[in-house]
Amino acid sequence: MTDIFEAIQRTAKRIKIAIDTKDIGYSQQENSSGETQLQLDIKCDMIIEEEFSHVASIHTIASEEKEHEMPMHKAGKYYIAYDPLDGSSLIDVNLSVGSIFGIYENAFGAKNMVAACYVVFGPRVEMVFAHHKTKLHLLQDGEFEFVKEIRLKEKGNLNAPGGTQQNWEPYHKELVDSFFSEGYRLRYSGGMVPDLHQLLLKGGGLFSYPGTADKPEGKLRKLFEVFPFAFIYKIAGGEATNGHVDLMTLSHKGIHETSACFFGSKYEIARVKEVYAKNR
Missing domain, CATH: 3.30.540.10 (Fructose-1,6-Bisphosphatase, subunit A, domain 1)
Structure with a gap:
Protein backbone atom coordinates (compact mmCIF):
# COMPACT_ATOMS: atom_id res chain seq x y z
CA MET A 1 0.00 0.00 0.00
CA ILE A 150 -9.90 13.34 10.92
CA ARG A 151 -12.92 12.38 13.02
CA LEU A 152 -16.48 13.52 12.43
CA LYS A 153 -18.81 14.71 15.18
CA GLU A 154 -22.16 13.04 15.78
CA LYS A 155 -23.89 16.09 14.27
CA GLY A 156 -22.69 18.87 11.99
CA ASN A 157 -24.07 22.20 10.81
CA LEU A 158 -23.29 22.35 7.07
CA ASN A 159 -25.64 21.43 4.23
CA ALA A 160 -24.33 20.73 0.71
CA PRO A 161 -27.28 19.79 -1.55
CA GLY A 162 -26.37 18.64 -5.08
CA GLY A 163 -28.48 18.23 -8.19
CA THR A 164 -30.85 20.63 -9.95
CA GLN A 165 -33.66 21.56 -7.55
CA GLN A 166 -36.39 21.47 -10.20
CA ASN A 167 -35.66 17.74 -10.60
CA TRP A 168 -35.76 16.90 -6.88
CA GLU A 169 -38.56 14.83 -5.38
CA PRO A 170 -40.74 16.99 -3.11
CA TYR A 171 -39.79 14.96 -0.02
CA HIS A 172 -36.11 15.50 -0.76
CA LYS A 173 -36.62 19.26 -0.95
CA GLU A 174 -38.46 19.13 2.37
CA LEU A 175 -35.52 17.22 3.86
CA VAL A 176 -32.99 19.77 2.62
CA ASP A 177 -35.12 22.68 3.81
CA SER A 178 -35.57 21.08 7.23
CA PHE A 179 -31.83 21.22 7.84
CA PHE A 180 -31.77 24.89 6.91
CA SER A 181 -34.64 25.51 9.32
CA GLU A 182 -32.43 23.99 12.04
CA GLY A 183 -29.75 26.56 11.31
CA TYR A 184 -27.53 24.59 8.95
CA ARG A 185 -25.43 26.72 6.61
CA LEU A 186 -25.29 26.26 2.84
CA ARG A 187 -21.92 25.11 1.52
CA TYR A 188 -22.01 24.04 -2.12
CA SER A 189 -19.41 24.89 -4.75
CA GLY A 190 -20.38 22.38 -7.44
CA GLY A 191 -17.23 20.39 -6.69
CA MET A 192 -17.66 17.07 -4.87
CA VAL A 193 -14.13 16.98 -3.48
CA PRO A 194 -13.95 20.47 -1.91
CA ASP A 195 -17.49 20.23 -0.54
CA LEU A 196 -16.97 16.84 1.10
CA HIS A 197 -13.55 17.97 2.30
CA GLN A 198 -15.09 21.00 3.98
CA LEU A 199 -17.65 18.83 5.77
CA LEU A 200 -14.91 16.50 7.00
CA LEU A 201 -12.67 19.26 8.31
CA LYS A 202 -15.53 21.22 9.87
CA GLY A 203 -16.76 18.18 11.80
CA GLY A 204 -19.78 17.08 9.80
CA GLY A 205 -23.04 17.94 8.12
CA LEU A 206 -24.69 16.52 5.01
CA PHE A 207 -23.66 16.23 1.38
CA SER A 208 -26.53 14.95 -0.76
CA TYR A 209 -26.80 14.00 -4.41
CA PRO A 210 -30.14 12.22 -4.78
CA GLY A 211 -31.77 10.38 -7.60
CA THR A 212 -33.63 13.02 -9.64
CA ALA A 213 -36.29 13.14 -12.32
CA ASP A 214 -33.64 13.35 -15.04
CA LYS A 215 -31.17 10.95 -13.35
CA PRO A 216 -33.18 8.52 -11.19
CA GLU A 217 -30.11 6.39 -10.44
CA GLY A 218 -28.08 9.43 -9.43
CA LYS A 219 -25.24 11.16 -11.25
CA LEU A 220 -22.13 10.19 -9.29
CA ARG A 221 -20.23 7.02 -10.19
CA LYS A 222 -19.92 4.23 -7.66
CA LEU A 223 -16.33 3.10 -8.26
CA PHE A 224 -14.76 6.52 -8.83
CA GLU A 225 -16.67 8.77 -6.45
CA VAL A 226 -19.36 7.12 -4.33
CA PHE A 227 -17.50 4.14 -2.84
CA PRO A 228 -14.26 6.05 -2.11
CA PHE A 229 -16.04 8.80 -0.19
CA ALA A 230 -18.32 6.32 1.56
CA PHE A 231 -15.23 4.47 2.76
CA ILE A 232 -13.51 7.69 3.87
CA TYR A 233 -16.55 8.95 5.77
CA LYS A 234 -17.20 5.66 7.52
CA ILE A 235 -13.56 5.33 8.61
CA ALA A 236 -13.80 8.91 9.93
CA GLY A 237 -16.82 8.00 12.05
CA GLY A 238 -19.55 9.17 9.70
CA GLU A 239 -22.10 7.37 7.55
CA ALA A 240 -22.97 7.00 3.86
CA THR A 241 -26.24 5.84 2.30
CA ASN A 242 -28.21 5.87 -0.93
CA GLY A 243 -31.26 6.80 1.16
CA HIS A 244 -32.09 3.21 2.06
CA VAL A 245 -28.94 1.12 2.54
CA ASP A 246 -25.28 1.63 3.36
CA LEU A 247 -23.43 2.61 0.17
CA MET A 248 -20.70 0.09 0.94
CA THR A 249 -23.21 -2.77 0.63
CA LEU A 250 -24.07 -1.93 -2.99
CA SER A 251 -22.94 -4.00 -5.95
CA HIS A 252 -22.08 -2.59 -9.36
CA LYS A 253 -22.75 -3.83 -12.87
CA GLY A 254 -20.24 -1.75 -14.80
CA ILE A 255 -17.36 0.54 -13.97
CA HIS A 256 -19.40 3.66 -14.76
CA GLU A 257 -22.60 2.73 -12.90
CA THR A 258 -24.02 5.54 -10.75
CA SER A 259 -25.92 5.83 -7.49
CA ALA A 260 -27.77 8.35 -5.39
CA CYS A 261 -25.57 9.18 -2.42
CA PHE A 262 -25.60 10.93 0.95
CA PHE A 263 -22.52 11.44 3.13
CA GLY A 264 -22.43 12.97 6.58
CA SER A 265 -22.45 12.66 10.33
CA LYS A 266 -24.58 10.01 12.02
CA TYR A 267 -27.38 12.45 12.89
CA GLU A 268 -27.89 13.70 9.35
CA ILE A 269 -27.74 10.27 7.74
CA ALA A 270 -30.27 8.92 10.24
CA ARG A 271 -32.60 11.75 9.19
CA VAL A 272 -32.07 10.91 5.51
CA LYS A 273 -32.91 7.25 6.03
CA GLU A 274 -35.98 8.14 8.06
CA VAL A 275 -37.38 10.39 5.31
CA TYR A 276 -36.51 8.02 2.47
CA ALA A 277 -38.00 5.01 4.31
CA LYS A 278 -41.35 6.78 4.23
CA ASN A 279 -41.09 7.45 0.48
CA ARG A 280 -39.93 4.17 -1.02
Missing part, protein backbone atom coordinates in the same frame (compact mmCIF):
# COMPACT_ATOMS: atom_id res chain seq x y z
CA THR A 2 2.93 2.35 0.66
CA ASP A 3 3.96 2.24 -2.99
CA ILE A 4 0.46 3.31 -4.06
CA PHE A 5 0.36 6.10 -1.48
CA GLU A 6 3.70 7.39 -2.77
CA ALA A 7 2.52 7.17 -6.39
CA ILE A 8 -0.58 9.23 -5.57
CA GLN A 9 1.64 11.85 -3.93
CA ARG A 10 3.72 12.05 -7.13
CA THR A 11 0.59 12.43 -9.26
CA ALA A 12 -0.66 15.21 -6.99
CA LYS A 13 2.54 17.20 -7.37
CA ARG A 14 2.45 16.82 -11.15
CA ILE A 15 -1.25 17.65 -11.40
CA LYS A 16 -0.70 20.79 -9.33
CA ILE A 17 1.88 21.94 -11.91
CA ALA A 18 -0.50 21.06 -14.76
CA ILE A 19 -3.31 23.07 -13.17
CA ASP A 20 -1.03 26.06 -12.79
CA THR A 21 0.36 25.95 -16.32
CA LYS A 22 -1.76 23.83 -18.68
CA ASP A 23 -4.18 25.24 -21.26
CA ILE A 24 -7.68 24.49 -19.93
CA GLY A 25 -9.42 24.68 -23.31
CA TYR A 26 -11.64 21.90 -24.62
CA SER A 27 -10.28 18.98 -26.63
CA GLN A 28 -11.92 17.17 -29.53
CA GLN A 29 -12.49 14.08 -27.36
CA GLU A 30 -15.40 12.91 -25.24
CA ASN A 31 -15.26 10.98 -21.97
CA SER A 32 -17.30 7.93 -20.96
CA SER A 33 -20.38 10.11 -20.36
CA GLY A 34 -20.24 11.75 -23.75
CA GLU A 35 -18.98 15.03 -22.28
CA THR A 36 -16.35 16.97 -24.19
CA GLN A 37 -13.10 16.67 -22.25
CA LEU A 38 -10.94 19.56 -21.17
CA GLN A 39 -7.30 19.38 -22.21
CA LEU A 40 -6.52 19.38 -18.51
CA ASP A 41 -8.71 16.32 -17.85
CA ILE A 42 -6.73 14.39 -20.45
CA LYS A 43 -3.40 15.61 -19.10
CA CYS A 44 -4.25 14.60 -15.52
CA ASP A 45 -5.50 11.21 -16.67
CA MET A 46 -2.22 10.61 -18.48
CA ILE A 47 -0.19 11.64 -15.42
CA ILE A 48 -1.97 9.16 -13.16
CA GLU A 49 -1.81 6.35 -15.71
CA GLU A 50 1.92 6.90 -16.15
CA GLU A 51 2.68 6.95 -12.43
CA PHE A 52 0.57 3.84 -11.76
CA SER A 53 2.27 1.98 -14.60
CA HIS A 54 5.44 1.96 -12.48
CA VAL A 55 3.75 0.38 -9.44
CA ALA A 56 4.03 -3.41 -9.63
CA SER A 57 1.32 -4.03 -7.01
CA ILE A 58 -1.37 -2.47 -9.24
CA HIS A 59 -3.16 -5.05 -11.35
CA THR A 60 -5.75 -2.90 -13.13
CA ILE A 61 -6.82 0.73 -13.29
CA ALA A 62 -10.07 2.34 -14.35
CA SER A 63 -10.42 6.04 -15.10
CA GLU A 64 -13.57 8.15 -15.10
CA GLU A 65 -12.24 9.55 -18.37
CA LYS A 66 -11.96 6.14 -20.10
CA GLU A 67 -14.72 3.78 -21.15
CA HIS A 68 -12.91 0.57 -20.21
CA GLU A 69 -10.60 -0.59 -17.43
CA MET A 70 -6.91 -1.01 -18.25
CA PRO A 71 -4.68 -3.93 -17.14
CA MET A 72 -1.34 -2.93 -15.61
CA HIS A 73 0.62 -5.77 -13.94
CA LYS A 74 -0.53 -9.40 -13.91
CA ALA A 75 1.15 -10.10 -10.56
CA GLY A 76 -0.44 -7.07 -8.88
CA LYS A 77 -3.38 -7.42 -6.49
CA TYR A 78 -4.76 -3.89 -6.35
CA TYR A 79 -7.43 -2.41 -8.61
CA ILE A 80 -7.64 1.38 -8.61
CA ALA A 81 -10.57 3.43 -9.91
CA TYR A 82 -9.94 7.15 -10.10
CA ASP A 83 -11.40 10.44 -11.20
CA PRO A 84 -8.36 12.40 -12.46
CA LEU A 85 -9.80 15.87 -11.90
CA ASP A 86 -13.24 16.04 -10.37
CA GLY A 87 -14.88 19.44 -10.92
CA SER A 88 -12.44 20.47 -13.64
CA SER A 89 -15.00 22.87 -15.13
CA LEU A 90 -14.51 25.02 -12.00
CA ILE A 91 -10.88 25.78 -12.82
CA ASP A 92 -11.65 28.62 -15.20
CA VAL A 93 -13.35 30.44 -12.30
CA ASN A 94 -10.49 29.52 -9.93
CA LEU A 95 -12.42 27.29 -7.52
CA SER A 96 -11.00 24.21 -5.82
CA VAL A 97 -10.96 20.86 -7.64
CA GLY A 98 -9.70 17.42 -6.74
CA SER A 99 -8.62 13.90 -7.65
CA ILE A 100 -10.32 10.82 -6.18
CA PHE A 101 -8.91 7.28 -5.82
CA GLY A 102 -10.67 4.08 -4.80
CA ILE A 103 -8.29 1.23 -3.98
CA TYR A 104 -9.70 -2.29 -4.23
CA GLU A 105 -8.08 -5.69 -3.62
CA ASN A 106 -8.39 -8.52 -6.20
CA ALA A 107 -11.36 -6.94 -8.03
CA PHE A 108 -13.42 -3.78 -8.24
CA GLY A 109 -16.37 -3.57 -5.86
CA ALA A 110 -17.33 -2.00 -2.53
CA LYS A 111 -16.74 -5.25 -0.62
CA ASN A 112 -13.16 -5.30 -1.95
CA MET A 113 -12.26 -1.72 -1.03
CA VAL A 114 -9.24 -1.51 1.27
CA ALA A 115 -8.35 2.18 1.06
CA ALA A 116 -9.45 5.46 -0.51
CA CYS A 117 -7.84 8.80 -1.12
CA TYR A 118 -8.55 12.23 -2.50
CA VAL A 119 -6.48 15.33 -3.17
CA VAL A 120 -7.81 18.90 -2.98
CA PHE A 121 -6.17 21.49 -5.23
CA GLY A 122 -7.10 24.84 -3.73
CA PRO A 123 -5.21 27.64 -2.00
CA ARG A 124 -3.30 24.72 -0.47
CA VAL A 125 -2.85 21.18 -1.77
CA GLU A 126 -4.20 18.72 0.80
CA MET A 127 -4.53 14.94 0.68
CA VAL A 128 -6.83 12.73 2.71
CA PHE A 129 -5.96 9.04 2.81
CA ALA A 130 -8.19 6.49 4.53
CA HIS A 131 -6.99 3.00 5.37
CA HIS A 132 -7.39 2.07 9.02
CA LYS A 133 -7.79 5.75 9.89
CA THR A 134 -8.67 8.86 7.90
CA LYS A 135 -5.57 11.06 7.78
CA LEU A 136 -4.97 14.57 6.47
CA HIS A 137 -1.69 15.52 4.76
CA LEU A 138 -0.52 18.93 3.53
CA LEU A 139 1.87 19.64 0.66
CA GLN A 140 4.66 21.85 2.00
CA ASP A 141 8.01 22.58 0.40
CA GLY A 142 7.43 19.87 -2.19
CA GLU A 143 6.53 17.07 0.23
CA PHE A 144 3.34 15.85 1.86
CA GLU A 145 3.40 16.08 5.65
CA PHE A 146 0.98 14.40 8.03
CA VAL A 147 -1.27 16.93 9.77
CA LYS A 148 -3.84 15.03 11.81
CA GLU A 149 -6.40 12.25 11.94
Whole structure:
Protein backbone atom coordinates (compact mmCIF):
# COMPACT_ATOMS: atom_id res chain seq x y z
CA MET A 1 0.00 0.00 0.00
CA THR A 2 2.93 2.35 0.66
CA ASP A 3 3.96 2.24 -2.99
CA ILE A 4 0.46 3.31 -4.06
CA PHE A 5 0.36 6.10 -1.48
CA GLU A 6 3.70 7.39 -2.77
CA ALA A 7 2.52 7.17 -6.39
CA ILE A 8 -0.58 9.23 -5.57
CA GLN A 9 1.64 11.85 -3.93
CA ARG A 10 3.72 12.05 -7.13
CA THR A 11 0.59 12.43 -9.26
CA ALA A 12 -0.66 15.21 -6.99
CA LYS A 13 2.54 17.20 -7.37
CA ARG A 14 2.45 16.82 -11.15
CA ILE A 15 -1.25 17.65 -11.40
CA LYS A 16 -0.70 20.79 -9.33
CA ILE A 17 1.88 21.94 -11.91
CA ALA A 18 -0.50 21.06 -14.76
CA ILE A 19 -3.31 23.07 -13.17
CA ASP A 20 -1.03 26.06 -12.79
CA THR A 21 0.36 25.95 -16.32
CA LYS A 22 -1.76 23.83 -18.68
CA ASP A 23 -4.18 25.24 -21.26
CA ILE A 24 -7.68 24.49 -19.93
CA GLY A 25 -9.42 24.68 -23.31
CA TYR A 26 -11.64 21.90 -24.62
CA SER A 27 -10.28 18.98 -26.63
CA GLN A 28 -11.92 17.17 -29.53
CA GLN A 29 -12.49 14.08 -27.36
CA GLU A 30 -15.40 12.91 -25.24
CA ASN A 31 -15.26 10.98 -21.97
CA SER A 32 -17.30 7.93 -20.96
CA SER A 33 -20.38 10.11 -20.36
CA GLY A 34 -20.24 11.75 -23.75
CA GLU A 35 -18.98 15.03 -22.28
CA THR A 36 -16.35 16.97 -24.19
CA GLN A 37 -13.10 16.67 -22.25
CA LEU A 38 -10.94 19.56 -21.17
CA GLN A 39 -7.30 19.38 -22.21
CA LEU A 40 -6.52 19.38 -18.51
CA ASP A 41 -8.71 16.32 -17.85
CA ILE A 42 -6.73 14.39 -20.45
CA LYS A 43 -3.40 15.61 -19.10
CA CYS A 44 -4.25 14.60 -15.52
CA ASP A 45 -5.50 11.21 -16.67
CA MET A 46 -2.22 10.61 -18.48
CA ILE A 47 -0.19 11.64 -15.42
CA ILE A 48 -1.97 9.16 -13.16
CA GLU A 49 -1.81 6.35 -15.71
CA GLU A 50 1.92 6.90 -16.15
CA GLU A 51 2.68 6.95 -12.43
CA PHE A 52 0.57 3.84 -11.76
CA SER A 53 2.27 1.98 -14.60
CA HIS A 54 5.44 1.96 -12.48
CA VAL A 55 3.75 0.38 -9.44
CA ALA A 56 4.03 -3.41 -9.63
CA SER A 57 1.32 -4.03 -7.01
CA ILE A 58 -1.37 -2.47 -9.24
CA HIS A 59 -3.16 -5.05 -11.35
CA THR A 60 -5.75 -2.90 -13.13
CA ILE A 61 -6.82 0.73 -13.29
CA ALA A 62 -10.07 2.34 -14.35
CA SER A 63 -10.42 6.04 -15.10
CA GLU A 64 -13.57 8.15 -15.10
CA GLU A 65 -12.24 9.55 -18.37
CA LYS A 66 -11.96 6.14 -20.10
CA GLU A 67 -14.72 3.78 -21.15
CA HIS A 68 -12.91 0.57 -20.21
CA GLU A 69 -10.60 -0.59 -17.43
CA MET A 70 -6.91 -1.01 -18.25
CA PRO A 71 -4.68 -3.93 -17.14
CA MET A 72 -1.34 -2.93 -15.61
CA HIS A 73 0.62 -5.77 -13.94
CA LYS A 74 -0.53 -9.40 -13.91
CA ALA A 75 1.15 -10.10 -10.56
CA GLY A 76 -0.44 -7.07 -8.88
CA LYS A 77 -3.38 -7.42 -6.49
CA TYR A 78 -4.76 -3.89 -6.35
CA TYR A 79 -7.43 -2.41 -8.61
CA ILE A 80 -7.64 1.38 -8.61
CA ALA A 81 -10.57 3.43 -9.91
CA TYR A 82 -9.94 7.15 -10.10
CA ASP A 83 -11.40 10.44 -11.20
CA PRO A 84 -8.36 12.40 -12.46
CA LEU A 85 -9.80 15.87 -11.90
CA ASP A 86 -13.24 16.04 -10.37
CA GLY A 87 -14.88 19.44 -10.92
CA SER A 88 -12.44 20.47 -13.64
CA SER A 89 -15.00 22.87 -15.13
CA LEU A 90 -14.51 25.02 -12.00
CA ILE A 91 -10.88 25.78 -12.82
CA ASP A 92 -11.65 28.62 -15.20
CA VAL A 93 -13.35 30.44 -12.30
CA ASN A 94 -10.49 29.52 -9.93
CA LEU A 95 -12.42 27.29 -7.52
CA SER A 96 -11.00 24.21 -5.82
CA VAL A 97 -10.96 20.86 -7.64
CA GLY A 98 -9.70 17.42 -6.74
CA SER A 99 -8.62 13.90 -7.65
CA ILE A 100 -10.32 10.82 -6.18
CA PHE A 101 -8.91 7.28 -5.82
CA GLY A 102 -10.67 4.08 -4.80
CA ILE A 103 -8.29 1.23 -3.98
CA TYR A 104 -9.70 -2.29 -4.23
CA GLU A 105 -8.08 -5.69 -3.62
CA ASN A 106 -8.39 -8.52 -6.20
CA ALA A 107 -11.36 -6.94 -8.03
CA PHE A 108 -13.42 -3.78 -8.24
CA GLY A 109 -16.37 -3.57 -5.86
CA ALA A 110 -17.33 -2.00 -2.53
CA LYS A 111 -16.74 -5.25 -0.62
CA ASN A 112 -13.16 -5.30 -1.95
CA MET A 113 -12.26 -1.72 -1.03
CA VAL A 114 -9.24 -1.51 1.27
CA ALA A 115 -8.35 2.18 1.06
CA ALA A 116 -9.45 5.46 -0.51
CA CYS A 117 -7.84 8.80 -1.12
CA TYR A 118 -8.55 12.23 -2.50
CA VAL A 119 -6.48 15.33 -3.17
CA VAL A 120 -7.81 18.90 -2.98
CA PHE A 121 -6.17 21.49 -5.23
CA GLY A 122 -7.10 24.84 -3.73
CA PRO A 123 -5.21 27.64 -2.00
CA ARG A 124 -3.30 24.72 -0.47
CA VAL A 125 -2.85 21.18 -1.77
CA GLU A 126 -4.20 18.72 0.80
CA MET A 127 -4.53 14.94 0.68
CA VAL A 128 -6.83 12.73 2.71
CA PHE A 129 -5.96 9.04 2.81
CA ALA A 130 -8.19 6.49 4.53
CA HIS A 131 -6.99 3.00 5.37
CA HIS A 132 -7.39 2.07 9.02
CA LYS A 133 -7.79 5.75 9.89
CA THR A 134 -8.67 8.86 7.90
CA LYS A 135 -5.57 11.06 7.78
CA LEU A 136 -4.97 14.57 6.47
CA HIS A 137 -1.69 15.52 4.76
CA LEU A 138 -0.52 18.93 3.53
CA LEU A 139 1.87 19.64 0.66
CA GLN A 140 4.66 21.85 2.00
CA ASP A 141 8.01 22.58 0.40
CA GLY A 142 7.43 19.87 -2.19
CA GLU A 143 6.53 17.07 0.23
CA PHE A 144 3.34 15.85 1.86
CA GLU A 145 3.40 16.08 5.65
CA PHE A 146 0.98 14.40 8.03
CA VAL A 147 -1.27 16.93 9.77
CA LYS A 148 -3.84 15.03 11.81
CA GLU A 149 -6.40 12.25 11.94
CA ILE A 150 -9.90 13.34 10.92
CA ARG A 151 -12.92 12.38 13.02
CA LEU A 152 -16.48 13.52 12.43
CA LYS A 153 -18.81 14.71 15.18
CA GLU A 154 -22.16 13.04 15.78
CA LYS A 155 -23.89 16.09 14.27
CA GLY A 156 -22.69 18.87 11.99
CA ASN A 157 -24.07 22.20 10.81
CA LEU A 158 -23.29 22.35 7.07
CA ASN A 159 -25.64 21.43 4.23
CA ALA A 160 -24.33 20.73 0.71
CA PRO A 161 -27.28 19.79 -1.55
CA GLY A 162 -26.37 18.64 -5.08
CA GLY A 163 -28.48 18.23 -8.19
CA THR A 164 -30.85 20.63 -9.95
CA GLN A 165 -33.66 21.56 -7.55
CA GLN A 166 -36.39 21.47 -10.20
CA ASN A 167 -35.66 17.74 -10.60
CA TRP A 168 -35.76 16.90 -6.88
CA GLU A 169 -38.56 14.83 -5.38
CA PRO A 170 -40.74 16.99 -3.11
CA TYR A 171 -39.79 14.96 -0.02
CA HIS A 172 -36.11 15.50 -0.76
CA LYS A 173 -36.62 19.26 -0.95
CA GLU A 174 -38.46 19.13 2.37
CA LEU A 175 -35.52 17.22 3.86
CA VAL A 176 -32.99 19.77 2.62
CA ASP A 177 -35.12 22.68 3.81
CA SER A 178 -35.57 21.08 7.23
CA PHE A 179 -31.83 21.22 7.84
CA PHE A 180 -31.77 24.89 6.91
CA SER A 181 -34.64 25.51 9.32
CA GLU A 182 -32.43 23.99 12.04
CA GLY A 183 -29.75 26.56 11.31
CA TYR A 184 -27.53 24.59 8.95
CA ARG A 185 -25.43 26.72 6.61
CA LEU A 186 -25.29 26.26 2.84
CA ARG A 187 -21.92 25.11 1.52
CA TYR A 188 -22.01 24.04 -2.12
CA SER A 189 -19.41 24.89 -4.75
CA GLY A 190 -20.38 22.38 -7.44
CA GLY A 191 -17.23 20.39 -6.69
CA MET A 192 -17.66 17.07 -4.87
CA VAL A 193 -14.13 16.98 -3.48
CA PRO A 194 -13.95 20.47 -1.91
CA ASP A 195 -17.49 20.23 -0.54
CA LEU A 196 -16.97 16.84 1.10
CA HIS A 197 -13.55 17.97 2.30
CA GLN A 198 -15.09 21.00 3.98
CA LEU A 199 -17.65 18.83 5.77
CA LEU A 200 -14.91 16.50 7.00
CA LEU A 201 -12.67 19.26 8.31
CA LYS A 202 -15.53 21.22 9.87
CA GLY A 203 -16.76 18.18 11.80
CA GLY A 204 -19.78 17.08 9.80
CA GLY A 205 -23.04 17.94 8.12
CA LEU A 206 -24.69 16.52 5.01
CA PHE A 207 -23.66 16.23 1.38
CA SER A 208 -26.53 14.95 -0.76
CA TYR A 209 -26.80 14.00 -4.41
CA PRO A 210 -30.14 12.22 -4.78
CA GLY A 211 -31.77 10.38 -7.60
CA THR A 212 -33.63 13.02 -9.64
CA ALA A 213 -36.29 13.14 -12.32
CA ASP A 214 -33.64 13.35 -15.04
CA LYS A 215 -31.17 10.95 -13.35
CA PRO A 216 -33.18 8.52 -11.19
CA GLU A 217 -30.11 6.39 -10.44
CA GLY A 218 -28.08 9.43 -9.43
CA LYS A 219 -25.24 11.16 -11.25
CA LEU A 220 -22.13 10.19 -9.29
CA ARG A 221 -20.23 7.02 -10.19
CA LYS A 222 -19.92 4.23 -7.66
CA LEU A 223 -16.33 3.10 -8.26
CA PHE A 224 -14.76 6.52 -8.83
CA GLU A 225 -16.67 8.77 -6.45
CA VAL A 226 -19.36 7.12 -4.33
CA PHE A 227 -17.50 4.14 -2.84
CA PRO A 228 -14.26 6.05 -2.11
CA PHE A 229 -16.04 8.80 -0.19
CA ALA A 230 -18.32 6.32 1.56
CA PHE A 231 -15.23 4.47 2.76
CA ILE A 232 -13.51 7.69 3.87
CA TYR A 233 -16.55 8.95 5.77
CA LYS A 234 -17.20 5.66 7.52
CA ILE A 235 -13.56 5.33 8.61
CA ALA A 236 -13.80 8.91 9.93
CA GLY A 237 -16.82 8.00 12.05
CA GLY A 238 -19.55 9.17 9.70
CA GLU A 239 -22.10 7.37 7.55
CA ALA A 240 -22.97 7.00 3.86
CA THR A 241 -26.24 5.84 2.30
CA ASN A 242 -28.21 5.87 -0.93
CA GLY A 243 -31.26 6.80 1.16
CA HIS A 244 -32.09 3.21 2.06
CA VAL A 245 -28.94 1.12 2.54
CA ASP A 246 -25.28 1.63 3.36
CA LEU A 247 -23.43 2.61 0.17
CA MET A 248 -20.70 0.09 0.94
CA THR A 249 -23.21 -2.77 0.63
CA LEU A 250 -24.07 -1.93 -2.99
CA SER A 251 -22.94 -4.00 -5.95
CA HIS A 252 -22.08 -2.59 -9.36
CA LYS A 253 -22.75 -3.83 -12.87
CA GLY A 254 -20.24 -1.75 -14.80
CA ILE A 255 -17.36 0.54 -13.97
CA HIS A 256 -19.40 3.66 -14.76
CA GLU A 257 -22.60 2.73 -12.90
CA THR A 258 -24.02 5.54 -10.75
CA SER A 259 -25.92 5.83 -7.49
CA ALA A 260 -27.77 8.35 -5.39
CA CYS A 261 -25.57 9.18 -2.42
CA PHE A 262 -25.60 10.93 0.95
CA PHE A 263 -22.52 11.44 3.13
CA GLY A 264 -22.43 12.97 6.58
CA SER A 265 -22.45 12.66 10.33
CA LYS A 266 -24.58 10.01 12.02
CA TYR A 267 -27.38 12.45 12.89
CA GLU A 268 -27.89 13.70 9.35
CA ILE A 269 -27.74 10.27 7.74
CA ALA A 270 -30.27 8.92 10.24
CA ARG A 271 -32.60 11.75 9.19
CA VAL A 272 -32.07 10.91 5.51
CA LYS A 273 -32.91 7.25 6.03
CA GLU A 274 -35.98 8.14 8.06
CA VAL A 275 -37.38 10.39 5.31
CA TYR A 276 -36.51 8.02 2.47
CA ALA A 277 -38.00 5.01 4.31
CA LYS A 278 -41.35 6.78 4.23
CA ASN A 279 -41.09 7.45 0.48
CA ARG A 280 -39.93 4.17 -1.02
